[in-house]
Amino acid sequence: MRVIRAKDYNDMCRKAASILCAQVVLKPNSVLGLATGSTPLGVYRQLAEWNALEDVDFSETTTINLDEYVGLTPDDTQSYRYYMDNNFFRYVNILPENTYLPNGLAADKTEECARYDAIIRACNGIDMQLLGIGNNGHIGFNEPGTAFEKGTHCVSLTESTISANSRFFDSEADVPRFAYTMGIRAIVQARHIVVIVSGAGKAEILKDSFTGPVTPQVPASVLQLCSNVILVGDEAALSLLV
Numbered sequence: 001m002r003v004i005r006a007k008d009y010n011d012m013c014r015k016a017a018s019i020l021c022a023q024v025v026l027k028p029n030s031v032l033g034l035a036t037g038s039t040p041l042g043v044y045r046q047l048a049e050w051n052a053l054e055d056v057d058f059s060e061t062t063t064i065n066l067d068e069y070v071g072l073t074p075d076d077t078q079s080y081r082y083y084m085d086n087n088f089f090r091y092v093n094i095l096p097e098n099t100y101l102p103n104g105l106a107a108d109k110t111e112e113c114a115r116y117d118a119i120i121r122a123c124n125g126i127d128m129q130l131l132g133i134g135n136n137g138h139i140g141f142n143e144p145g146t147a148f149e150k151g152t153h154c155v156s157l158t159e160s161t162i163s164a165n166s167r168f169f170d171s172e173a174d175v176p177r178f179a180y181t182m183g184i185r186a187i188v189q190a191r192h193i194v195v196i197v198s199g200a201g202k203a204e205i206l207k208d209s210f211t212g213p214v215t216p217q218v219p220a221s222v223l224q225l226c227s228n229v230i231l232v233g234d235e236a237a238l239s240l241l242v
């Protein structure tokens with residue numbers, strides 16, 4: 001694993017964006033695995049800035065997102081489709097038909113999971129996966145206890161995730177209880193994984209993930225088994241990692 005130390009959130013975002021940018025410059029038709037949440041926002045802003053300057057071209061790039069809430073329409077402001085459209089896709093020259101997220105409104109959950117896994121396979125897997133880590137160690141919505149070998153599946157969100165994500169909703173009661181997530185299997189099979197973490201609040205889980213036992217109880221700990229991980233963290237997040 002490579003650890004790249006950043007001064008602060010903005011520095012972390014620029015460094016992570018430059019790695020993604022290099023990937024797309026080197027391979028314009030890259031398949032990028034993308035994430036939502038607070039942490040990637042500055043990464044997307046930076047990539048949009050470089051795209052506007054024509055330093056990076058996404059016209060041949062495909063994106064496959066990690067997860068989506070069950071039951072939210074794409075134009076619901078809390079859906080991850082809405083997040084991606086409005087924080088990244090609309091600001092860059094990516095083709096909408098090359099951007100994939102699970103369909104939160106799918107009638108049949110089993111079929112939707114199979115459809116998503118088929119998309120990942122048809123794209124020949126993920127060249128570079130951008131990944132945040134949840135307070136409880138989740139990656140995507142693979143909550144503690146998830147078997148590493150699972151493909152895309154529908155999960156019941158834990159109380160800690162519901163509480164952490166309630167900051168984006170009017171109230172905790174509005175947070176969907178179920179979500180689709182890419183499985184850990186597809187994440188670890190990505191050819192490169194760029195983990196981004198910021199803030200003192202993530203220091204403890206980062207330490208557990210990278211120096212504790214590899215266990216489904218800490219899903220991000222599986223990353224210890226991957227040789228292709230680049231961890232980009234700011235000083236506060238990395239403070240407990242020696």
Ligand code: PGA
Nearest residue numbers: 037038039040132133134
């Ligand atoms: P955050 O979420 O970026 O909003 O902290 C990370 C995650 O839950 O994966």
